[in-house]
Amino acid sequence: MLSYEFFLDLAIILIAAKLFGIAFRKIHLPQVVGVLIAGLVIGPNMLGLVNESEFLVKMAELGVIMLMFTAGLETDLKELKNTGLASMCIAVLGVVVPLGGGYVLYSLFHGGFSPVGSEEFFKALFIGIIITATSVSITVETLREMGKLKGKVGTAILSAAIIDDVVGIILLTFVIGLKNPTVSPGKVVFNTVAFFVLAAIGGVLVNYLFKYFDKKYPHRRRIPIYGFALCLLLAYVAEEYFGIADITGAYVAGIILCNIRSSEYIVEKIDISSYMIFSPIFFTSIGLKTEINGVTGTILAFSVGFVLVALLSKIIGCGVGAKLIGFNSHEALRIGVGMMARGEVALIVAQKGLSAGLMDPVYFTSVIFLVITSSVITPIILKVLYKKEDAIDEQVQAKSALVH
Numbered sequence: 591m592l593s594y595e596f597f598l599d600l601a602i603i604l605i606a607a608k609l610f611g612i613a614f615r616k617i618h619l620p621q622v623v624g625v626l627i628a629g630l631v632i633g634p635n636m637l638g639l640v641n642e643s644e645f646l647v648k649m650a651e652l653g654v655i656m657l658m659f660t661a662g663l664e665t666d667l668k669e670l671k672n673t674g675l676a677s678m679c680i681a682v683l684g685v686v687v688p689l690g691g692g693y694v695l696y697s698l699f700h701g702g703f704s705p706v707g708s709e710e711f712f713k714a715l716f717i718g719i720i721i722t723a724t725s726v727s728i729t730v731e732t733l734r735e736m737g738k739l740k741g742k743v744g745t746a747i748l749s750a751a752i753i754d755d756v757v758g759i760i761l762l763t764f765v766i767g768l769k770n771p772t773v774s775p776g777k778v779v780f781n782t783v784a785f786f787v788l789a790a791i792g793g794v795l796v797n798y799l800f801k802y803f804d805k806k807y808p809h810r811r812r813i814p815i816y817g818f819a820l821c822l823l824l825a826y827v828a829e830e831y832f833g834i835a836d837i838t839g840a841y842v843a844g845i846i847l848c849n850i851r852s853s854e855y856i857v858e859k860i861d862i863s864s865y866m867i868f869s870p871i872f873f874t875s876i877g878l879k880t881e882i883n884g885v886t887g888t889i890l891a892f893s894v895g896f897v898l899v900a901l902l903s904k905i906i907g908c909g910v911g912a913k914l915i916g917f918n919s920h921e922a923l924r925i926g927v928g929m930m931a932r933g934e935v936a937l938i939v940a941q942k943g944l945s946a947g948l949m950d951p952v953y954f955t956s957v958i959f960l961v962i963t964s965s966v967i968t969p970i971i972l973k974v975l976y977k978k979e980d981a982i983d984e985q986v987q988a989k990s991a992l993v994h
Contacts, residue, residue, distance in 0.1 A: 602632055603871055610625060612624070619965055625877075632877075632878075633874075635883060640878065651836070651872075653873075657864065658841045659817075660857055664844075664857060677749035678750075680925060681752075682753075684929055688907060691721070699892050719758060719943070723939055724751045725964075729972065743917075762835055764778060789842045801850055804851050813856060879941075881950075885952060892953075896956040905929075906926065924976070
């Protein structure tokens with residue numbers, strides 16, 4: 591007999607997600623943090639109003655697919671080409687340093703470095719992958735408020751963050767593939783390269799097809815429907831035939847369509863469904879999965895180390911990358927600080943790792959701490975750095991005026 595309890599679960603999730611989201615926005619924190627806390631409160635950890643079910647798992651998977659598809663659609667390929675080499679240097683060091691930092695931190699807390707290929711080795715590597723992802727939505731809003739978004743530093747941060755996420759997703763794909771003992775490293779590399787090559791070739795053809803639809807049926811709802819169908823198809827093909835994370839396929843689908851005229855229209859239509867139901871389910875599901883009852887003194891100590899490593903490794907990695915390509919020390923520091931915020935992508939990566947057995951649920955607490963901490967301190971430090979710069983500029987101008 592069909593149970594209708596899932597209606598009640600959905601109602602509780604949507605109400606709790608919205609109320610907590612609004613409350614966190616009022617205290618100038620990202621709404622996504624509030625939605626995560628909502629999941630903790632209504633889940634088994636506290637009130638026990640909603641428990642994870644197969645239905646919610648599948649709905650959450652659709653939510654993450656939509657988020658990654660939208661992220662791909664919002665990628666600015668022209669900006670990426672214009673700032674390619676410079677942004678690549680910042681992004682690569684901004685991935686390598688956090689990756690190494692996370693690996694070392696996990697290894698130190700778990701009895702030393704494990705042999706390459708062992709389960710603990712992949713878990714340590716995965717902790718590093720979580721902190722490679724950058725969420726620049728908070729940084730963008732802060733820079734926009736100060737009128738600095740279109741400057742050299744703002745452009746570098748935006749472009750590097752895009753590359754940053756692409757590299758992080760590719761790393762996730764490799765590690766999930768390599769964790770399977772029956773699969774050889776060579777096969778993982780081959781499958782990953784084969785998928786991206788086929789996606790690139792097929793993407794060119796699909797792009798031309800959508801441009802034709804775009805011209806013939808401008809701003810018709812059939813285009814978002816076809817676009818979302820492409821997203822689901824690539825997610826399925828990536829997971830089923832290449833052993834690659836489905837979010838990679840969804841992200842690639844978004845990139846394929848990001849430069850057609852109706853890309854913003856597709857985002858607008860996908861956002862309606864995502865905002866109304868799928869995203870709240872995905873983010874509350876993370877709260878439902880997080881085990882705060884298993885948090886010990888060791889886990890709390892790890893969480894503090896995790897947050898510090900995540901923040902400092904971005905400042906060091908991206909800052910050094912910026913210095914290497916000609917930014918001065920002040921600009922490099924601002925780029926490093928601007929890249930240290932974490933949000934949706936880190937949560938998405940963590941969730942995929944949990945599903946693949948690369949992370950224990952109790953470590954979600956550390957990820958949530960990181961999202962909250964970085965969301966709070968990134969805009970504060972950026973504003974302080976820019977105020978110092980403005981004060982120095984005023985002093986220079988005053989001295990120049992006196993000389994003349």
